[in-house]
Amino acid sequence: MSWRETLLTGWSSIRAHSMRSLLTTLGILIGIAAVILTVGLGLGTQKDVSAQISSLGSNLLIVTPGSSTDSSGMRGGFGSAATLTTSDVEALDSSVATPDVDAVAAERSTSLSVEAGDTNWTTTVTGVTADWLEVRSRTLSSGEFVDPDSTSQVVLGSEAATELFGSTDVVGRSVTISDLPFTVVGVLDSAGSSSETNLDDLAVLPLAVVGSDLIGTNPTTVSTIYLKAVDTTVISAAYQEAETLLLNLHGITNADSADFSISSQDALVETATSVYRTLTVLLTGIAALSLLVGGIGVMNIMLVSVTERTREIGLRKALGAPPRVIRRQFLTEASILGLAGGVLGVGLGVVAALTLPSVLGSSIVVSGVAIAGSIAVALGIGLLFGTYPAARAARLAPIDALRSE
Numbered sequence: 001m002s003w004r005e006t007l008l009t010g011w012s013s014i015r016a017h018s019m020r021s022l023l024t025t026l027g028i029l030i031g032i033a034a035v036i037l038t039v040g041l042g043l044g045t046q047k048d049v050s051a052q053i054s055s056l057g058s059n060l061l062i063v064t065p066g067s068s069t070d071s072s073g074m075r076g077g078f079g080s081a082a083t084l085t086t087s088d089v090e091a092l093d094s095s096v097a098t099p100d101v102d103a104v105a106a107e108r109s110t111s112l113s114v115e116a117g118d119t120n121w122t123t124t125v126t127g128v129t130a131d132w133l134e135v136r137s138r139t140l141s142s143g144e145f146v147d148p149d150s151t152s153q154v155v156l157g158s159e160a161a162t163e164l165f166g167s168t169d170v171v172g173r174s175v176t177i178s179d180l181p182f183t184v185v186g187v188l189d190s191a192g193s194s195s196e197t198n199l200d201d202l203a204v205l206p207l208a209v210v211g212s213d214l215i216g217t218n219p220t221t222v223s224t225i226y227l228k229a230v231d232t233t234v235i236s237a238a239y240q241e242a243e244t245l246l247l248n249l250h251g252i253t254n255a256d257s258a259d260f261s262i263s264s265q266d267a268l269v270e271t272a273t274s275v276y277r278t279l280t281v282l283l284t285g286i287a288a289l290s291l292l293v294g295g296i297g298v299m300n301i302m303l304v305s306v307t308e309r310t311r312e313i314g315l316r317k318a319l320g321a322p323p324r325v326i327r328r329q330f331l332t333e334a335s336i337l338g339l340a341g342g343v344l345g346v347g348l349g350v351v352a353a354l355t356l357p358s359v360l361g362s363s364i365v366v367s368g369v370a371i372a373g374s375i376a377v378a379l380g381i382g383l384l385f386g387t388y389p390a391a392r393a394a395r396l397a398p399i400d401a402l403r404s405e
Contacts, residue, residue: 010332023297027296028338028345029294031290034287035370035377040370042276042280044364045362045363061227061229061235061262062226063088063092063227064225083260086220087220087249092246099241100229100237101238102230103228106128106132107129107223109127115175119165124201125214126203126210128206135227135228139188143186153205155187155203155205156188157188157199159190160201170187171184175203177214182205239262298385302334302386311402313393327394330393334386336382338379338382339375342375346374346375350371
């Protein structure tokens with residue numbers, strides 16, 4: 001019996017019980033779709049995290065306020081105190097103390113209502129220093145950046161401009177923030193969203209204006225300091241220089257008692273990778289269980305098929321069919337079921353990968369390697385779980401098979 005005849009006979013047998021065959025492939029179908037989505041979510045998460053990290057700026061170190069000790073001796077958690085000031089920014093910007101730091105920028109943010117005519121929009125108002133645009137790797141779509149010495153200039157993010165004016169062509173227009181008038185001198189290019197904030201929904205002003213006129217308390221305080229290292233190879237050196245300088249400025253001798261925190265892109269990448277690996281293991285385990293259930297379903301249905309076709313097997317053996325031909329017949333049918341489940345599962349996974357991002361708000365990347373691997377796994381499941389039923393059919397004695405009811 002040729003391979004072509006084997007395939008045609010197997011396909012005819014499966015078509016004769018189409019509903020049963022479809023139900024048999026459901027477990028494999030769901031498992032393969034889960035594999036496609038698992039890999040896609042992992043790759044999409046990596047893509048989103050990489051985009052978010054890139055939006056922060058290249059070769060970046062981020063200094064944030066840490067904890068401080070109050071009058072009772074109690075120590076607050078990181079972020080609980082305003083421990084960074086403009087003096088720290090000026091010191092870090094010294095090429096003598098921090099030779100591996102190329103540029104320094106600071107910011108201080110608050111949420112305020114911005115008015116433009118009859119329209120008002122609550123956005124993040126951020127006071128920045130002169131090098132903020134360079135250090136944060138942001139660009140302008142139009143206009144120019146704010147003059148650090150100006151008290152009336154503002155640069156809008158693309159979303160804030162659209163919400164206030166219905167357009168990003170707003171250079172020269174006027175807005176009011178906390179009853180103070182400002183002129184829009186530029187609009188930032190879109191940078192997307194990070195996990196905590198919309199990077200396009202903001203209004204950028206000189207740091208001094210935000211500290212003195214809009215917030216009014218502790219005008220020299222900054223919420224974040226960004227350090228751009230000279231090169232990726234000296235990020236560790238820049239980290240050490242910044243930490244040593246700030247410890248000295250704050251009169252702290254033990255780094256464990258620092259009232260500030262410095263993080264790098266490497267730390268962000270490691271955290272994101274750790275989360276990704278955990279999710280991947282969890283989702284892969286779920287997909288593997290589904291594939292196991294699907295494989296058991298294939299085995300069960302093939303055993304049922306062997307029982308139903310006992311007389312057929314006996315007749316073929318009586319006519320001279322060797323055990324290997326019988327074995328090949330049932331392995332072929334099991335493989336077709338596995339392959340069908342794999343192809344249908346890939347189709348479902350791809351459709352879900354194209355439609356779910358709009359619902360989940362995160363990217364799902366369809367991987368060609370995952371598709372090819374999933375189909376190969378589905379085919380392998382058919383072969384693996386079809387082996388026992390095929391061997392059982394091949395071992396049937398012709399006389400016993402022909403006498404069965």
